[in-house]
Amino acid sequence: MEGRFPDRHEKVIRCTCAIDGELGIVSTGDGRSQKEAEKSAALHGMLMLLERDFIDNPPPGLLRSGANDLSASLSDGTTMVLETAREFIDYFCHQFHYGNPDISITEMRSSQGRRMVSSGWKAAMLIGGTVIGEGHGTSKKVAQNMAYLDTAVRLEKEYHDVYEKFLLEPKNKPMSKVSPVHFRVSESFEQNLRHLYDQMRDSELYANRPRTTAAFPSANKEEPPELLSIKPPHRSTLSDDEHAAKSDLMLQTLNAYQTDERVKSTRTTREMLPVSQHAGDVLVKVELNPVTICMASTGSGKTTQVPQILLDDYILRNQGSRCNIICTQPRRIAAISVAQRVAKERGEKVGDTVGYQVRFDNKMPKPHGSITFCTTGVFLRRLQSAMENPSGFSFLDDVTHILMDEVHERDVETDLLLVIIKRVLADRQQRGLPEVKLILMSATVDPKMFQNYFAELSPSGRPAPVVTIPGRSYPVQKFFLEDTFERLHATVPRAKGGWVWHEKNVRDYIHREITQKGGQIKVNGAGEDGVLVDDLELPYPLIALMIADVLSRSEDGHVLVFLPGWDEIKIVHQIFLDTKQYPLLDLPLNNPEKYEVHILHSSVPVEDQQAVFEPLRHEGIRRIILSTNIAETSVTIPDVVYVIDSGRVKEKRYDPERHLSSLVSAWVGTSNLNQRAGRAGRHRPGEYYGVLSKARYDQLSVHQTVEMKRVDLSNVVMHIKALGISGMEVEDVLEAAIEPPASDRVKAAMQDLKRIGALDYHMNLTSLGKVLQHLPLDVSIGKMCLYGAFYRCLDPVLALSAILTNRDPFIAPMHLKKEANAIKNSWCPATFRSDPLCVLNAFYEWTRLQSISSSQANRFLHTNMLSRPTMLQIQQIKQNLFQSLQKADIIKVIRQSTSLTPRYRRRVRETDPEFNLNAHSMPLLGALVAVASSPHFAIRQGERTFRTSQDKTCFIHPSSVCSSKFTKEAKGSYVPQKDIYAFAEKIRNASMQTAGSSGNSMTFLRTCTRLDPLSYMLFGATEAQATAQGLECDAWLPVTGNYDALDSIERIKSVMDACMLRIFEGVRSRAPPPSVSTGPGTAYDGQTYSEDPLIDDDNEDEDPTPPATRSLSQREVEEFEQLTTGIVRLLDQYTEEYAHMP
Structure with missing residues (x-):
């Protein structure tokens, strides 16, 4: 501190030395220079220590600072250095689930004459919300270090047994031999990091965070899960x-x-x-x-x-x-x-x-x-x-x-x-x-x-x-596809419906079902039992012709048509509407005075569906009921005489390779087909027409695979947690099921949910988990989708989510593999090597060309060896995910926090500027890929070899743009000090062409993205624990470098994750009570109702999670904007600095 002597013009420097704030040992010294003032302060401090006899007999806890170390005396007389103090505090917090400690730093001021001047800094360390230790110093850094030592000393004294266990912990674990990643930052970056932490640590958003960790120093009492029960009517007891x-x-x-x-x-x-x-x-x-x-x-x-x-x-x-x-x-x-x-x-x-x-x-x-x-x-x-x-x-x-x-x-x-x-x-x-x-x-x-x-x-x-x-039903005559095809193909001219035989999907379907006698169907073994999934498109024109056929050959009786889902229903109905383009036996199927079309689908309001049970408006009208499997059982529709059955159903399936929960078109069991056929014989003899061959029927199982064995158990676990079944843990519930899933699948699902933050340390559902339930994605990719939305990178993250849940659209024929790899590499971002970002760039260019000309877009796909079906699937999933975010109220929260939202807008789009303020931040995109990839990370060991948490040696697949053959050529690419890679999957290849000289199989990493250490630590790593050299992430990957910066990153990650949980809690509080539309509307125009192919619209589940009680305040929303903006700036700054660092 600089000042002047009274009545003199000479300047004077005052130095304050806080030797021990708790004991009141704070010395001062004045001088004409800083060096002279520091000497005076040191002399004053020595005199104070001598007066109290602390030189030869220091009390426990007195801090000693040398030129190169900072240490404290423990209760047993031993000494603890700063690095050990940090390790012990981290160990203590992890052992008792307190989360990372918080540090609050305030400036101390004292009066000097008429002025208040700074007298140093005070740091308070909080564990579980309680202040444990304090430190004082002339700078924030010194005060923080003092607080670490003071806290460690107090914990050692109170929990000496825990400290002894800490000392026995092996400091050099086998996987710790992984060569460390070095983390270097500038002073400017470190200051920005500390400033953002201080800002968010004192925010209302952080103060209102959901408590997911233990409170200090109480025992670990588990809070009861949030329960939802529908209140029964008031009990009125009768005498x-x-x-x-x-x-x-x-x-x-x-x-x-x-x-x-x-x-x-x-x-x-x-x-x-x-x-x-x-x-x-x-x-x-x-x-x-x-x-x-x-x-x-x-x-x-x-x-x-x-x-x-x-x-x-x-x-x-x-x-x-x-x-x-x-x-x-x-x-x-x-x-x-x-x-x-x-x-x-x-x-x-x-x-x-x-x-x-x-x-x-x-x-x-x-x-x-x-x-x-x-x-x-x-x-x-x-x-x-x-x-x-x-x-x-x-x-x-x-x-x-x-x-x-x-x-x-x-x-x-x-x-x-x-x-x-x-x-x-x-x-x-x-x-x-x-x-x-x-x-x-x-x-x-x-x-x-x-x-x-x-x-x-x-x-x-x-x-x-x-x-x-026994049943009371009339005989139903069954016809399979070969019977119907032979008769219609021979009798229906082209102008009256024979045009259907020239449609590609009809030809392909007939060939597979009749010529190949069912052919080979994909067996999806994602669950515990393999299930039959059919990717071949239904022959919609043929189904429409079959409907017209039974109507033309009879005078009365209604037709019930079983189709898998909304899209299939809509396509068949659209064929009815255009009788000029699609003539069907000269029947005016679009005339409502002769034919009524009814849609039975869960997205259609119940009162609209009930119309199928009402009497006809007048005699002579015949009904065509297009239905999913909701008409298969329980419901009896009057006067149904004919059933046309696609034999398919939309079922939820989880594909662990694609990390996607989706609705697939699966074959039903024979018991389901019999149930459907029975719908035709409830009132009089009926007829059943299967859109499948007899050979296909003979291949089918009796029953469908039960849902619990074909869906992602992570979602099942969240569902059970949301129900809050009293007295039963998730494992108990699933073990008691009539067909329990394998216990290792249950444990793995729960650990995955805990790792990503969907379950807290009590294994209760967090606010993130409650929001993830509404997304039809693997939980890791769902989390990426949510983070991208809130970090104002909505459109790219939706596309990335769709890309990561699909196969690679780049096609590499054997004879053109080199050319195909070069084309893929040409789409790689200049600063980040990433397979998903390659696809993202190509996808955006294709989308741009689509808006200009479909022919240009198709040429682009051909030139760049891209699969059109895969690109279309990515586009469809991207649109559906945006609808899912809207239903989960994510979009409303984002719009609430922006000043860019137009006052009036007819329709919200995922490409709107307010949702994409950070869409061009390449470091943010890399960080979001890290969110989706966790815990799949690898670190480079040599020029071509890598190491993961489970594999000592593996390689990046040659088709990846991150493989060495591409990175060597990318001279201008940004290469961090030590490469960290995120990957989507591992494969083992035992072929002699790729195996090593020993002939052993090799492990390859696919769908890779190179990450910088900052992105990995903030967004990829689940937890980081302090070590003597820096941090150890997820118990295997060490990061060394600037210790204070690493400490700040560990704490800012904790604050960031806590603030995100508060945001998700606010999202749940916004969910309005759903209502059933009762107004008029058409169920067939594709506007009033729509089906998300990733969302099971036939699911009759109630929302199992009640809205949270605390909504977000405007101040919290603004503070969250500051947090996300600050994080993106840090990511961009870090990338910029190291792009120019030798």
Whole structure:
């Protein structure tokens, strides 16, 4: 500090030396020069120490600073140096899950005359939110180092056993022999780093961060998971007299119904149903057993009659008010339509003794004597209340029967419901509570598995009994593709529909199904069982012709067409609309006075779908129902006589190689085909036309693969965590499933989720995990997508996400491999070697040419050896991912934080400038690739050899632009001190052409991106632990260099991750309650409804995560903008500095 002596013009320098702030040893010295002032301060300090006899007998904790070291005395008399203090604190925080420590630095000021002058700096170190140690110094750096030592001394004294364990930890692990990455930064960069950390450390955004780590010094108490339960109606307890009165009334109503002439035909129809003939068998088995399995064939009436048989039995015994039945259905349309059908059969309105409860809509029945139809998801969440408070009142106390219909549809929620209901019923048995009867119903399920699964609920331990009921259906004549093709090909002229035989997709399909007798179908073994996936496009024109054919050959009866999803439905319907371009047997299929087209798809509002059950507007109209598999079971559509079946279904599949959860077009099982055929014979003899050959039918499995064995378990784990099932961990739930997945898959999924931040150290779902559930991506790529969106790099990150989930579009024929590799390398960015960024550059150029001319775009693909189908798939996935971000409210949050948003805009696009302010930052793109690649990183060991966390020696694949043959030529490329590479996959090649001299197989890395150390540490590494030399990332990759800068990076990463969790928490709080559209609109124009091929629109799940209670304040939004802008500036600055560093 510089000043002047009083009444003199000479300047004076004052030096302050904070020897130990806690003991009050702060010395000062004045002089005409800085050197003279420092000597005076040192002399003053020595005198203070001598006065207190601290020279020969220093107290524990007194800090000693030499010319080249900084150290502190411990309780046992030994000395701890600064590097050891940092290592110990890091070890302590990791051991007890406190997260990285925070450091708060403030300037100390004192009065000097009339002025307040700086007297140094004070640093406070916080662990788990509590200040543990402090340090003082003449600079921020000194104060921070003092705080490290003071904190370490206090922790050693309080937790000496932990310190002894730390000393026993091996400091040179086997993988630590990896040669370190050297991290060099300028003083300017280090200052910017510290400034950004200080700014964000003191922000409201960071202060409001979700607490995902332990609080110091309390024990590690696990917070209960966030639970969601749908509140049951208020319980109104009736007295015995009131029950008797209500039961008498119900008996009178039933007796009146039995003699009412207005419903005589309905009664007669019900009595003729096969299930009514077996009512006695049903009642006896249900009465004598806790669980009953009802195997009832199509047309038996099980869905509508079994619940009525049970209720009427109670009514006839004058106990009607004590009977309350819940019936689960896999889909909303089934729950609603069945409730309406049952109410109508009973001569009532929905809401009397029969009601329903589905997502966003419910008409509950009156309490005490009722039947409630609901979706599996709704009931699953209601059951949670019974598990949360087992000693208190549960809505199950008033339930007498639970009917699970269509249990063969083994989606994840059905399997989870089976687990929970088995646990709840067993618990009620143990506590002596009234028994709730469980009835499982299906037409096609194998009963043995379910019998054994519920055997332990039987007092005798015997398998659950089975009631077998035959169906009442009319004969259905089945025709396969060869039958239909032979007849139509010979009789239909080109002008009336024969044009379809010239369509490529029809020719290819006919050739594969008939000529090749089904051919070879891709077996997708991504799950635990291989499944048949068909990439060949459906013959849409032929399906349209088959529809026209059955209509032209008959006078009445409706046509039900099973198609996989929305896109297929839309294409077939568009052929109907243009009868001039696509003539089909001269039928005016676009005339609504003759033909009504109905769409049954979950994206269509329920009230629009219900129109298919309404009477015709006038006689003579025939209906064409284009449906997914939602019309396969439970739902009976009046007067359907003809079924045309594609034999396909959209199923969720997880491909671990592509890191993509997607909807694929898969073949159904033969049991599903039989169910679909049965839809044609419900009212009179019908006809079934399969768009598959008999040879294909013979190849199919009986049942589809259960969902739990074909989807990414990471998403299943998040789903279970979101449900918050009381008293059961994820492992317990999945192990208790009727067909449990492999335990190693469960563990791996949970570790992956924890690594990326979707689960906290308690293994509870974080705000990031709750948002990731809404993205149809592998969690790592989903996280990259979210980060890119919030870092204002939206359009490139959507494209990168699509690129990383697809195969490489660059084609390399064997005879042109050298030329193909050169073309790919020409698209490599000048400053970053990256395979994904090569594709990104080529994709953007192709997109630009598409907007000009399709012919130019096609020439571009041919010239650059790019696959058109893959490029189109990337484009489609990119668009769909943007829609997913919109649905998850990500786009709204981004728009809230920008001043560039136009006041009025008709439509938001992913290319809008406000979403892409940092789209041109190449270092940011590299950092985002690091997010998606974690934990797949490699470090260069030699000219061609690399090392990963698991492989001592591996190589970059020759096709990669990061291989040595390309990097040698790239003289102008930016090469950091030590190369770190992100990669998407590893492959082993045992061919002699590529194997080493020993003939052993070699491991190659594919889809690589070269990273700088900063991008890797901030965005790629999961955790970093202090070592004597610097940091060790993810327990294998050492980084050395500027220790203070590395320390700042470790702390700023912690702050950045915490702030991102707060942002995701704010995203969840913005989610508005969904509503069902009731306004008019067309379901066929592609605008009102759309299908994301990556999102299962037929999924009837409720959102399992309730919105967070804390929304983002405007200040937090602004602070987040400062954080992301600061991080991007650091990335750009670091790249710029090292581009010019020798």
